[in-house]
Amino acid sequence: MKDTEEQIATTVETPKTIRISGAEAVMLSLIQEGVDTIFGYPGGAIMPIYDALMNYPDKLHHILTRHEQGAVHAAQGYARVTGKTGVCMATSGPGATNLITGITDAMIDSTPLVCITGQVGSPLLGTDAFQETDVIGISMPVTKWNYLITRQEEIPEIMAQAFFIAGSGRPGPVVIDIAKNAQFGELNFKYKRCHSLRSYIPKPKIEMGDIYAAADLINKAKKPYILAGQGIILGGAEEEFREFVEKSGIPAAWTILGACALPKDHPLNVGMLGMHGNYSTNIKTNECDLLIGVGMRFDDRVTGDLSRYARQAKIIHLEIDKAELNKVIRADVPVHGDVKDSLPLLTNLIEKRSHEDWLQEFKEADKVEYEKVIQKDLHPVKPGMTMGEVIHIINEKTDGDAIFVTDVGQNQMFASRYCKFKNKRSFVTSGGLGTMGFGLPAAHGAKIGAPDKQVILFVGDGGLQMTIQELGTINQTQAAVKIVLLNNKYLGMVRQWQQMFFDRRYSETFLLNPDFIKVAEGFGLQGKKVVERPQLDAAIQEMLDHQGPYLLEVSIEKEDNVFPMVPTGASVSEVILEQKK
Amino acid sequence: MAKMNNNNGKNNGKQTFTISAFSENHIGLLNRITIIFTRRQVNIESLTVSGSAIPGIHKFTIVVNDTLEKVEKVVNQIEKLVEVLRAFYHTEDEIVQQEIALYKVPTTALMESNKVEETIRKHHARILEVTPEFTVIEMTGHKEETQELFDELNEYGLLQFTRSGRIAITKSNREIFANYMQEAGKNSVKYA
Numbered sequence: 001m002k003d004t005e006e007q008i009a010t011t012v013e014t015p016k017t018i019r020i021s022g023a024e025a026v027m028l029s030l031i032q033e034g035v036d037t038i039f040g041y042p043g044g045a046i047m048p049i050y051d052a053l054m055n056y057p058d059k060l061h062h063i064l065t066r067h068e069q070g071a072v073h074a075a076q077g078y079a080r081v082t083g084k085t086g087v088c089m090a091t092s093g094p095g096a097t098n099l100i101t102g103i104t105d106a107m108i109d110s111t112p113l114v115c116i117t118g119q120v121g122s123p124l125l126g127t128d129a130f131q132e133t134d135v136i137g138i139s140m141p142v143t144k145w146n147y148l149i150t151r152q153e154e155i156p157e158i159m160a161q162a163f164f165i166a167g168s169g170r171p172g173p174v175v176i177d178i179a180k181n182a183q184f185g186e187l188n189f190k191y192k193r194c195h196s197l198r199s200y201i202p203k204p205k206i207e208m209g210d211i212y213a214a215a216d217l218i219n220k221a222k223k224p225y226i227l228a229g230q231g232i233i234l235g236g237a238e239e240e241f242r243e244f245v246e247k248s249g250i251p252a253a254w255t256i257l258g259a260c261a262l263p264k265d266h267p268l269n270v271g272m273l274g275m276h277g278n279y280s281t282n283i284k285t286n287e288c289d290l291l292i293g294v295g296m297r298f299d300d301r302v303t304g305d306l307s308r309y310a311r312q313a314k315i316i317h318l319e320i321d322k323a324e325l326n327k328v329i330r331a332d333v334p335v336h337g338d339v340k341d342s343l344p345l346l347t348n349l350i351e352k353r354s355h356e357d358w359l360q361e362f363k364e365a366d367k368v369e370y371e372k373v374i375q376k377d378l379h380p381v382k383p384g385m386t387m388g389e390v391i392h393i394i395n396e397k398t399d400g401d402a403i404f405v406t407d408v409g410q411n412q413m414f415a416s417r418y419c420k421f422k423n424k425r426s427f428v429t430s431g432g433l434g435t436m437g438f439g440l441p442a443a444h445g446a447k448i449g450a451p452d453k454q455v456i457l458f459v460g461d462g463g464l465q466m467t468i469q470e471l472g473t474i475n476q477t478q479a480a481v482k483i484v485l486l487n488n489k490y491l492g493m494v495r496q497w498q499q500m501f502f503d504r505r506y507s508e509t510f511l512l513n514p515d516f517i518k519v520a521e522g523f524g525l526q527g528k529k530v531v532e533r534p535q536l537d538a539a540i541q542e543m544l545d546h547q548g549p550y551l552l553e554v555s556i557e558k559e560d561n562v563f564p565m566v567p568t569g570a571s572v573s574e575v576i577l578e579q580k581k
Numbered sequence: 582m583a584k585m586n587n588n589n590g591k592n593n594g595k596q597t598f599t600i601s602a603f604s605e606n607h608i609g610l611l612n613r614i615t616i617i618f619t620r621r622q623v624n625i626e627s628l629t630v631s632g633s634a635i636p637g638i639h640k641f642t643i644v645v646n647d648t649l650e651k652v653e654k655v656v657n658q659i660e661k662l663v664e665v666l667r668a669f670y671h672t673e674d675e676i677v678q679q680e681i682a683l684y685k686v687p688t689t690a691l692m693e694s695n696k697v698e699e700t701i702r703k704h705h706a707r708i709l710e711v712t713p714e715f716t717v718i719e720m721t722g723h724k725e726e727t728q729e730l731f732d733e734l735n736e737y738g739l740l741q742f743t744r745s746g747r748i749a750i751t752k753s754n755r756e757i758f759a760n761y762m763q764e765a766g767k768n769s770v771k772y773a
Binding site for chain 2: 136137140141144145146148165197198199200321322323325326327
């Protein structure tokens with residue numbers, strides 16, 4: 001088998017047909033697609049594939065997670081930092097159903113994944129066989145595409161299509177379910193990568209008329225405003241975006257997944273949008289005369305009450321996914337296409353401008369936010385430690401040269417607000433689905449994908465316990481993930497809502513937690529707990545300097561809240577800056 | 582999605598739309614399409630799936646009663662599916678449509694008087710099969726027309742009844758989709 005492997009993997013297309021098993025064909029297909037890392041968990045229906053995996057120890061690095069959810073989130077973290085398609089594998093039935101949360105997360109956050117699941121032999125399909133689940137049926141609403149392979153001859157073509165579909169256009173997860181008989185059976189294998197499908201247009205041609213119309217609106221606008229989304233990052237259009245922003249002189253805010261589209265310290269980067277975004281970015285939405293959405297989808301967490309969202313403004317929407325155009329916000333000029341293509345065309349046609357007075361308005365609002373919120377978060381004078389000050393020290397020490405990963409909740413909001421994003425693809429978070437338990441496995445996948453980068457996870461005590469078993473995986477790989485556990489002994493975000501909107505009725509949000517340091521030690525990881533501010537700085541330094549994975553637990557003030565806040569159903573003009581006394 | 586009507590104004594009222602989608606003939610695609618309706622809570626009035634004029638390409642004809650805004654979004658979502666080539670929506674005045682219905686009545690009802698015969702003649706229905714026990718009648722027409730015959734035959738002890746989903750053809754000269762197939766390739770940039 002060694003001979004055939006070398007023979008095949010060195011060329012883009014297989015030079016000649018060889019006779020191998022379906023399981024071998026899956027491995028060779030992965031190699032042909034440039035895959036070198038797989039996250040997964042074996043089981044009965046995928047055993048032939050795992051057996052074939054052993055023949056490629058130099059080419060395919062498999063990471064055994066402790067739960068299939070850990071595998072899919074790790075593949076997501078890997079995909080988000082590398083820009084490559086993440087690959088995970090699981091067995092049929094419970095193995096496959098355990099992937100569903102991560103697949104759903106990848107769907108809503110447009111993360112390219114190929115998930116390979118084993119399936120019972122095709123004669124057993126539909127008979128309620130042991131560990132048989134209709135994975136195609138279950139995953140249909142949450143995949144970009146899925147396919148059940150029942151004959152081994154289908155493997156090369158379907159694998160090629162899977163990678164093409166997952167990674168092109170608006171990326172997303174693909175599930176390939178492979179019946180056990182197709183893994184065992186032999187086929188004549190020849191691989192050809194897929195570059196087009198007649199029913200699928202991943203890169204639409206830009207209509208120049210739309211570009212002219214958009215440029216005209218931009219050149220006439222007095223208070224234009226850019227909203228940057230993940231489409232810029234997915235399209236690899238960070239440079240094109242920066243050129244557009246700099247020539248137009250237009251202030252640019254970003255959605256949570258659009259963090260890193262523009263460096264945080266860029267003079268035209270005015271901050272984050274959304275429920276816990278910045279003050280200026282939200283209120284200015286209802287004061288601009290032109291809104292330019294770039295590769296984003298006007299999520300409800302960004303828009304607040306739609307009937308009071310940017311009604312005064314003309315709207316330009318640059319977006320690759322046609323179904324997103326006019327879905328939530330009716331655009332005056334929709335520009336259908338990859339922003340990598342449309343932005344340079346637009347930059348070409350716009351006048352070089354600066355909008356100093358308008359930018360100054362953002363700065364005035366920033367002063368209000370600094371005084372009411374940021375100062376207290378980053379430089380607290382009260383005895384209890386804040387999530388903000390932990391992040392602030394890490395910013396100082398790393399200068400933003402790190403990959404930041406978050407779980408979901410308060411830790412996520414503080415991290416997205418305060419992390420000093422400097423590099424491309426340096427923020428990994430579960431945006432659309434808000435999946436608690438995402439953080440730890442995603443950070444692990446990120447570190448595997450970017451081994452030379454400092455990878456820092458911010459996670460709460462609730463979210464960490466949802467996938468805490470992945471500490472075992474991390475111990476096995478020794479990937480140097482730096483876990484910052486921000487422990488406030490509560491499900492902090494839910495508690496904040498209970499405090500603000502449910503009259504402080506803390507229904508089921510208090511957690512009696514384990515000794516996390518002992519748990520980490522039990523999994524073979526070093527760690528330290530900090531309970532007082534004077535020890536914080538040195539403890540963070542120790543964590544950053546540590547060679548292997550490390551858990552730093554910080555005791556956080558129990559009833560701290562994230563502000564500013566646009567409450568559900570409110571307009572983006574109605575920003576709450578502080579807790580009512 | 583091609584906008585097939587000139588009704589650019591916002592229509593908040595519900596009306597009947599006929600959605601047509603052209604797709605590859607793959608297992609599970611019907612499910613993927615119906616999920617889109619389920620998710621947006623749009624009820625399907627009728628659904629017909631069959632091979633189209635183009636070999637290898639299937640045509641879905643789906644009738645819904647909803648707002649233009651919702652139908653536009655549903656059609657966009659259908660067209661987004663990887664295996665769907667194009668999807669369109671049409672208002673009632675843009676298409677010629679037809680349904681077929683089958684009726685089974687006891688043959689005795691025809692023997693006892695000539696009323697059933699008169700009804701059949703009046704509706705331009707035709708008889709497909711006669712046995713000593715039952716007679717099968719076929720009628721094509723709009724839903725209201727086949728319903729009218731149903732109501733009338735029901736008085737004579739209708740034994741069975743079935744109605745097909747709608748099929749439709751656009752009033753534009755050629756199949757819009759055929760134009761698309763000719764143009765295909767010109768509209769897309771090859772992915773590299």
